[in-house]
Amino acid sequence: MTTPDQEELLPATRRALLHRVAVAQTEGRAPSLVAAVVRGGGTVWTGARSAVAGHEPDEDVQYRIGSITKTFTAVLVLRLRDEGLLDLGDPLEKHLPGTGAGEATIAELLAHTGGLAAESPAPWWERTPGSLRPELADVLGERPFRHPVGRRHHYSNPGYTLLGALVEKLRGAPWEEVLRAEVLEPLGLGRTSAQPRAPHAGGWAVHPWADVLLPEPVEDLGRMAPAGQLWSTARDLARFAVFLAGGDERVLSAESVREMRTPAAPGEAADVAAGSAYGLGMQIQSRDGRLLVGHSGSLPGFLANLSISVEDDVAAVVLANCTSGPLTSAVAADLVRIVAEAEPRIPEPWRPLPEVDAEVLALAGPWYWGTHPFALRLTDGGGVALEPLSGNGRRSRFRANGDGTWTGLEGYYAGEPLRPVRRPDGSVSHLDLGSFVFTREPYEEGASVPGGVDPEGWRGLPG
Template sequence: MTSPQEKLLPATRRALLHRIATAQAEGRAPSLVAAVVRGGKAVWHGSRTSVDGHGPDENVQYRIGSITKTFTAVLVLRLRDEGVLDLGDPLEKHLPGTGAGEATIAELLAHTAGLAAESPAPWWERTPGSLRPELADVLGEQPHRLPVGRRFHYSNPGYTLLGALVEELRGAPWEEVLRSELLEPLGLHRTSAQPQAPHAGGWAVHPWADVMLPEPVENLGRMAPAGQLWSTAGDLARFAVFLAEGDPRVLSAASVLEMRTPAAPAEAEDVAAGAAYGLGMQIQYRDGRNLVGHSGSLPGFVACLTISVEDDLAAVVLANCTSGPLTATVAADLVRIVAEAEPRIPDPWRPLPEVDQSLLELTGPWYWGTHVAALRLAADGGVSFGPLSGNGRRSRFRANGDETWTGLDGYYAGELLRAVRRPDGSVSHLDLGSFVFTRQPYEEGAPVPGGVDPEGWRGIR
């Protein structure tokens, strides 16, 4: 049987090893472990260590910090999909009395609730969670720093509130809900709230000398939903597959796509950096590639999980140092190395097994005024609609089963596309959010807003 290590070309494997070796050496990390995922499974893993003969493998736990937030977001989306809550609900509706209940659940997920970035002193990442036993201890006397809903402002206490929301609606501790609803169904048996051997120790490396200091390992208590988890390269590789494809046992493909979709207004510096935030997931545009996932850090550890859905690739990088390798950059580089050396081979084109002739007649060019757009059938029964070439309003649509389609992305996201027929059954026009598209520009007899000049098209007289 071919091992996962042999599924990438030797030159690609060496390039990946070179990248993590450089990261470990230049970042002065006591150890670093990485994995690459393609085709729904791990196809490569590698590690580097400062101790000969003790290189970590994909089953060694590291603390993953804020990647925990993505796990918490999945639990919240499950509640939404079950109809227990709506993302537009104010937190106060389900978790009253926090002092931050004006913010909606979506705003908490997207870090637009205006809450403080951190809990009140002392620094929560390096002190016991027992110092903050209640939500009031996490939020402080003035939870907000900015107006609710106005801008992106990363907030660790915001995810503490989401964890408390999960506990309130499930009637069980966040850790128990996480294990039963996410970790066990996905087979993430090496992901846990407390470290389980074998696990790496966390270290601080002196900035001006090659010496180290052990970092304390704290139980974060109430702050756990924001950054408590320990995991492995192997488990995070499996989690990456789920975040790209969904799993009906946990969350649908449509819901994980929603998590990966920008939900927070970006600041100028975020736009310049090509960064955005979805619902519990960071979004980055790097080297012409759309990358989604999350980074994480806690004293003694840095981590990153990143996914390129279009390339069918993901990468995980974990290291046990407080500051050192830029794991987000390394993970993006691992994706790029494989994507460039062994680009994804497209699935074969195949004709549709069957087609509804009444839908087939809707395909082709349609005119809004003098602008031409084309409607094309998709294999899943939906359609795409947009310019024949170049830039313009272009969207994919989901079929509703009654000659209407709902926009999935782009300008027409959420808008209704409808085929309007004449009394004899022939197609009159398409209606898209009040825009009338006809088979000919300003077609005579069509219900074009403002009417059509009865003299028709003409030259200069």
């Protein structure tokens, strides 16, 4: 059955989307630009504009996607972690010795906090053949580090070359083959590839002061491929967006893709002020009060962006074939905003829980951390949520552990244990949340409150 979120967009919304794409192509002077919007698990709109009238690209024309490739590489690394072949806290040296950059952990490489240089040594790798850098040493150079390991976010293309080499080492096969077998084929991304396949767009440079073009060379990036080699289409990236929002057990679980979307690296002060961060192979930004996750990409001749608002269940893909021009990240964010505001997500119908544990139900309701009132609510699957009753405060959902305890899933309490502490007669004295005590009454007399409760109890202030 088609859900409301999968229905065709309203004519006014479609026109607003087309207008935004048309303005981007015209003002950005892009030879061509194609975009897609995803909602409800599928593509609900595509649009394109071209400098050649009547020859607009469709959603199956390939463009080079640059650093969106990094998100694909990160998926492969998370698969290795989920299979138990590595831990994200492992230093690279444990699995890929002798690189000269082995003190950085796998998580730090994924989040660009490994301290590595932003680029490989000259000549510029994006516009020269990969055959110039046949070995990892050629990618890293004599001085691979620019910063102390783990201290700051510093975007590093060589870092993702190392992650690609890690995948090859543990899988015993080339990065491209592993990607195709473990991600592209299971997700049905048949038009995503390391080499261009017709029909594909040509890459162009547009003169900054004249409306003339110069063709850009198409290089095989060789060792740098895991950082930016891929070609893809609006249709394939739309499917990839659905996966990044909800997971797919054939590739990565919903929990693992949620981990990819979680900030893992501190940004520069300007980035933090602008609401930008980085997860594990995914960029995170706040635009117009909306949290967007995904990745941008660029290589000579091409610009690309994939942006997802998980909360709104809307994603956008924007692809252009020019070295500079339209700000694809801004265009994608606007496409998401247009749909999210014009046609807000229809919430799922409220339904009662299929079953409930009476002992857990008895815990529901108000609790106090000192004098701060909180509410404990039951969620599906035996989980609970704890949130302040008013104002700002720490809140989290908790996953049931199956033994009468829970583990925090987000925010300050992520990973922290929540357990009810019982008296000898079986009644609940208080909740212990990572040593924080929550009682049924503010500083409840007789409860195990750290520091104790004054025996004279509550009182007025003496005059």
